[in-house]
Amino acid sequence: MVDAIWCLIVGSLLMFMGLVGSTLKRLPLSAAMVYLGIGFVLGPTGVGLLSLRLPDDVTHLRMIAEVGILVSLFAIGLRLRVPPLDPRWALPLRLGVVATMFTVASLALFGVLAFHLSIGAAVLRGR
Numbered sequence: 228m229v230d231a232i233w234c235l236i237v238g239s240l241l242m243f244m245g246l247v248g249s250t251l252k253r254l255p256l257s258a259a260m261v262y263l264g265i266g267f268v269l270g271p272t273g274v275g276l277l278s279l280r281l282p283d284d285v286t287h288l289r290m291i292a293e294v295g296i297l298v299s300l301f302a303i304g305l306r307l308r309v310p311p312l313d314p315r316w317a318l319p320l321r322l323g324v325v326a327t328m329f330t331v332a333s334l335a336l337f338g339v340l341a342f343h344l345s346i347g348a349a350v351l352r353g354r
Contacts, residue, residue: 233287236277237294240265 244258251258269276279288300323309315334353338344344352 230287233291236269237291241298 240262244261247261248258251261266277267273271278300319303319307313307315307319331350331353335346335349338349338352339346342349
């Protein structure tokens with residue numbers, strides 16, 4: 228039941244942002260500010276619909292983060308409006324690869340230093 232509620236909230240939020248996207252362009256607000264405001268309203272300080280318990284909801288948080296990254300990369304790709312073999316794809320691909328490698332490496336290093344994990348386990352946790 229909890230998975231269904233998370234999926235409904237995230238799906239509704241994405242559809243809402245898709246519908247009001249053109250309105251946001253005319254306002255002095257970014258999409259991130261709207262997401263933050265909606266999260267504040269739905270969170271424990273607002274109506275209390277969303278509450279995270281870190282040991283229990285890590286899988287939900289990871290799924291939402293992965294979907295958010297995929298949606299943002301897809302949206303950036305759509306804004307390029309160039310064929311896939313165009314050289315202008317080099318910058319987003321480089322940024323994505325470098326950011327991914329940096330994130331995995333820094334999380335692996337943190338796992339080794341803070342939690343005394345082996346290198347293999349830390350890299351797997353960092354991915």
